[in-house]
Amino acid sequence: MGKMDNLQYPDEMGRFGSFGGRYVAETLMPPILELEAAYTEAKSDPAFISELDDFFTHYVGRPSPLYFAERLTNYIRTENNGNAAKIYFKRDELNHTGAHKINNCRGQILLAKRMGKTRIIAETGAGQHGVATATVAARFGLECIVYMGATDIVRQKPNVFRMRLLGAEVRAVHSGTATLKDAMNEALRDWVTNVGDTFYCIGTVAGPHPYPAMVRDFQAIIGREAKAQILEREGRLPDAVVACIGGGSNAMGLFHEFVPETSVRLIGVEAAGKGVKSGLHAASLTGGTPGVLHGNRTYLLQDEDGQIKDAHSISAGLDYPGIGPEHAYLHDIGRAEYVSATDDEALEAFQLCARLEGILPALEPSHAIPRTLDLAKEIGKDGLMIMNMCGRGDKDVFTIADALGEHISEGTDG
Template sequence: MTARPNAFSQWPDAQGRFGEYGGRFVAETLMPNILRLEKAYEAAKTDPEFKAELDEFARDFVGRPSPLYFAERLTEAFGGADIWFKRDELNHTGAHKINNCLGQVLLAKRMGATRIIAETGAGQHGVATATVAARFGLPCIVYMGATDIERQKPNVFRMKLLGAEVVPVTSGTGTLKDAMNEALRDWVTHVKDTFYVIGTVAGPHPYPAMVRDFQSVIGREARAQMLDRIGRLPDAAVACIGGGSNAMGLFHPFLEDESVRLIGVEAAGRGIGTGEHAASLNGGEPGILHGNRTYLLQDADGQIIDAHSISAGLDYPGIGPEHAFLHDAGRAEYVSATDTEALEMFQLCAKLEGIIPALEPAHALARVRDLARELGKDGVILMNMCGRGDKDVFAVADHLGVGL
């Protein structure tokens, strides 16, 4: 375990680094915007009026707190530990993404921005950004890979219905990495009036910490709910992980609870050994992408390798720098699940619990099955059900050969 000068929950340091990860690696033209954003966020997070407005909209617009749910039939089927879902898929727009989008758009208003841009993979971040932008009357442009547009048609229509302009990105593999590249290019050319709402705990400082802070409502609620419902903390907190915002939101309030194992589940795609996956920690090396240093899928020359996952939301060749830090420090464990396992859990959860999960948390559920057996009947597992599967039903039907 690497040395740490302060508690895990107190990172990043003043330079925006989590140990050797994070930081700010951006074009000179963006630095004034980044520094202005950092200053505005530092002021906002200690302002009672900002917090009160955020809490009010989280309650009345998003629907927080989200419930804690005992998955009784899956617990019985897996034959081990009790399984509890933090049901963030019941949020307005159907995922955890709106927690962060609400915070960032409120900050954008505070800063006087008149134009909102975002990137999206599975479309949930794009939908959430478009939703909040619509609520506050701000024009919104969402960059989305052409590949993801094809496999996430319901979310594309939702964004357009909400008034957003969806810009197809055809470069690279037409997925999340490429969409983020285009959003950053847009921001460079519109620095005066535009606020870039990044959807995960990546990007240049202060984004990784800021997105984590907005998403930490998940873990704060879940921690209090578990103590209230069963009188103890879970033995493990589990979440799927692409860039890592839902996982970091769940993990952060538990970082100093050493009895709670923190387990992130990456997308193994067609298998780690095939090279067709999106498991940056299990199959990558440290490098720099999208303004921060973290683990990346890259070749021997440092060129980014295309990621693959059945889930558009996990199809990213990097991971948030705080996850990289927790991985190296040994505080969190990072495992993976394949496309096939995710499809199996997608169907099983629907049939046993009456909950159709997004493909993203279906990955986490595959490892919850193993963990439940490992911990045994006295164990307790908390899993973040971070998104619902409405967006994935057509893609899953295609994979299963079911005509609609």
């Protein structure tokens, strides 16, 4: 079984190959260097690790189960004359707050407390990272401000209300396309203005070094658990692991443990919106080119003049014109494969998963399902696959009802 050597990345400049780095205004350089030093120290401190583990066990509810999606497997086997791989779901949607995001928030907020920061800021798209940040901030008594695009506030109303119930202040961002990238711009503006007491809790494996590596490390528990669980259940490694990608934190969390295991295919599924050819999509690797945004060099959706293009996806959590730099690197060296799924495919998969497995997936992992099914056929009946069910779909019911032409509540205009 092949093993990859040379996993010494990012380098000391925060580079994954030619991607990553620290493209920030000078005002933010000292705080990100301070953060890097604090994180380097914390991650080798047994007290930090044990506090994190304790929280995962007793508050988040880890380990999340590895679940054999039997009826989905049977469905695809029936469709393909019995020839399709066995599909497992890594059930990170069962975490407290309903997504994988809390794994990272706890890590960062524990670090914030160590650094003496009292004010937590975050950006959010679907609201899952915002809810997770607000939850952990409430639990540890810290002030929390969440920036969210005005467009996303409309389509993710339940999460906006949840954040407010948790005591966070949700600030609407109206600039640009009023989605995740604009929320991130605004959070950076807040941070640059309040560097003294503020900790910026970034929700994905993007941003300036050390965020991509740090968020990956906090999310890597997904893959560590999944690997141990599949070895216990099946006695061998899977043939492929699959995850949806916006910025790419759940995918990096699942992939990280498997990167050195070259027999395991790593599959990332980007949001193709109305189709990559239509131009209305959020598939940065499939349809983008390298550039610099939000502190890192990575693949971006941009025009011929280097201006950032609007992303489009039915899923607010995937609606981002960039991707984490480590994914850009894994893409370029050919270690991971990146494919995409459209809005319509995700909607169809959502319904299929609900009826066959009794699980309402979030719109984000709904994108991973159709490609998981394709791959199950390709790999064949002796194969084993793990798909990260990284979030639950309760937050999306209004969007889905709207897309299906059903009216389920007064006052939903999203």
